[in-house]
Amino acid sequence: MDAHEIREGLTESNARRAMLTACVSAGLPQLPDAELLRLGENALFALPEAGVVVRVARSTEMADKVAKELAVASWLAGHGFPSVHPTDAPQPIEAHGRLVTFWEYVPNGSPATSVTILARLLRDLHALPDPDFPLPDLDPFPIMRRRLETASGIRREDAGFLAEACDEAEDAFRVLVASSSRHMVHGDAHRGNVLMDDDRPLLIDYEAVAVGPRAWDLVPTAIAVDRFDLPPADYAEFVRVYGTDVTEWYGYQVLRTTRELGMMTWLMQIAQSGPAADEFALRMESLRKGDLERRWHAL
Incomplete structure (x- = not known):
């Protein structure tokens, strides 16, 4: 990750770059026009064809937090709690100074209104x-x-x-x-x-x-x-x-x-x-x- 990207933080452009590189490493299709679902602390991209949501964390400094997210998700799944699960892809993957993880895609998912x-x-x-x-x-x-x-x-x-x-x-x-x-x-x-x-x-x-x-x-x-x-x-x-x-x-x-x-x-x-x-x-x-x-x- 170059100095300019470090200064500008997480943007759609550099998050998409990390997402595409990580998808290659994970054996997933590269979709340059993948839909951006959210951009905040992380960037989330939807790959409906692969049944995957790709989550790009701001930096490798979030390694402990990313590991915790994966552990919590697996623990919740083990207790049968209604939650989203990480995929079986090797993760996290480091790409361009970001940490990338892969999660199940929920077709037609929408936020709760109640x-x-x-x-x-x-x-x-x-x-x-x-x-x-x-x-x-x-x-x-x-x-x-x-x-x-x-x-x-x-x-x-x-x-x-x-x-x-x-x-x-x-x-x-x-x-x-x-x-x-x-x-x-x-x-x-x-x-x-x-x-x-x-x-x-x-x-x-x-x-x-x-x-x-x-x-x-x-x-x-x-x-x-x-x-x-x-x-x-x-x-x-x-x-x-x-x-x-x-x-x-x-x-x-x-x-x-x-x-x-x-x-x-x-x-x-x-x-x-x-x-x-x-x-x-x-x-x-x-x-x-x-x-x-x-x-x-x-x-």
């Missing part, structure tokens, strides 16, 4: 025994700080504000986590990480799986009422199905603040122009004003 589906999956996930292999402690701050250190194309004062906000939030988060019961959590539990295989929901994306308070998995849906216009009645049904209202927990606000900072530093990576830049500006204004009910828009 938070009730997510509530059932989380209830069942949290009922599983803790895995018999080590998982990292829940700690979203290192990745937020890495994003801030490599931020480009946004205002310096915005990056500075977020860095200070992380400093202020971190101590309270660590105290809360240290004093809470800790178990395996998905780490990024929202409707976008539930894929419908016909009528069967699958919990996907194991990048953020960690050991922490289970409340962490409930916070995104609670936030959605204030931030993303989730109807209160839908949230009430989520609570009924899962069995707990995280907003009534004393640690909710600490987790919400941390979660929102994570969402902001993720968005920051793609906020150089267009709708993402407009949304980033809107969210920054709400954070500066301490406005907890300002509507955000999903991207």
Whole structure:
């Protein structure tokens, strides 16, 4: 990977290059026009003809995280939990400074529309025994700080504000986590990480799986009422199905603040122009004003 690619981070162009090279190594067809499903912390490409989704991680520095994802996926499959499985291809494969993995493709898969589906999956996930292999402690701050250190194309004062906000939030988060019961959590539990295989929901994306308070998995849906216009009645049904209202927990606000900072530093990576830049500006204004009910828009 050349110096220019290192500076620009993960883009559709360099992710596609890594995907094509890795497909050759894995004995899969090269499809230069493969559909890009998602570009964020990773890039996902669909190869329907091969029944495979190719996942390109940002760098080889994510080796431990990639190995964890593969281990968690295999463990969930062993427990019969509805999840996506890695393929039998040798993996991960290093290509152009990225780590590439291969996952089963779900034909006609679509995101879940109901938070009730997510509530059932989380209830069942949290009922599983803790895995018999080590998982990292829940700690979203290192990745937020890495994003801030490599931020480009946004205002310096915005990056500075977020860095200070992380400093202020971190101590309270660590105290809360240290004093809470800790178990395996998905780490990024929202409707976008539930894929419908016909009528069967699958919990996907194991990048953020960690050991922490289970409340962490409930916070995104609670936030959605204030931030993303989730109807209160839908949230009430989520609570009924899962069995707990995280907003009534004393640690909710600490987790919400941390979660929102994570969402902001993720968005920051793609906020150089267009709708993402407009949304980033809107969210920054709400954070500066301490406005907890300002509507955000999903991207």
